Amino acid sequence: MNSKDVILDILRKAYQIEVDGYTFYSMTADRAEKPAVRELFEKLAHDETEHQAFLREVLRRYDEKGNEAFKLNLRTPDLTAFTAKIFTDQFRQQAGGAEFEVAALSIGMTLETRAIQHFAGAAAQATEAEVKKFYEFLADWERKHLDALQSLHNAVRADFWESSGFAPF
Numbered sequence: 001m002n003s004k005d006v007i008l009d010i011l012r013k014a015y016q017i018e019v020d021g022y023t024f025y026s027m028t029a030d031r032a033e034k035p036a037v038r039e040l041f042e043k044l045a046h047d048e049t050e051h052q053a054f055l056r057e058v059l060r061r062y063d064e065k066g067n068e069a070f071k072l073n074l075r076t077p078d079l080t081a082f083t084a085k086i087f088t089d090q091f092r093q094q095a096g097g098a099e100f101e102v103a104a105l106s107i108g109m110t111l112e113t114r115a116i117q118h119f120a121g122a123a124a125q126a127t128e129a130e131v132k133k134f135y136e137f138l139a140d141w142e143r144k145h146l147d148a149l150q151s152l153h154n155a156v157r158a159d160f161w162e163s164s165g166f167a168p169f
Contacts, residue, residue, distance in 0.1 A: 024111060115138075116146060
């Protein structure tokens with residue numbers, strides 16, 4: 001495979017990762033019975049559609065401009081507002097002790113971890129500085145979601161363990 005084919009393959013896989021994430025998060029939102037839980041997964045699904053649109057644009061630009069397509073003003077999104085609004089005590093109260101929510105958060109973390117691994121691996125193999133920087137940006141983008149999900153998962157899991165009688169106290 002030549003360099004262009006490798007980059008296209010990585011971008012296509014990246015796009016599929018976002019499609020998979022959207023599919024999971026939207027199905028989870030549809031199944032959620034509690035408003036705060038539904039809102040969290042709807043927001044995550046929305047973020048995945050934004051990632052898809054971003055990657056489609058990069059793919060289009062790459063087809064036209066080659067590696068110049070990666071010279072972007074890259075800013076890792078600030079998820080402070082997202083976590084403040086969505087990862088609230090209300091979510092924790094509504095999800096507390098619920099197997100569905102704990103499992104959904106765990107699966108979401110797995111999806112985000114795989115995305116990070118994909119992008120970090122691509123960055124490690126990239127030879128062009130702009131392409132490497134772009135892949136690192138994508139890994140950081142997914143890491144923000146993972147960190148937020150991990151924090152919420154830990155809290156909800158602790159509540160689940162306590163309500164199930166697994167807490168050591």
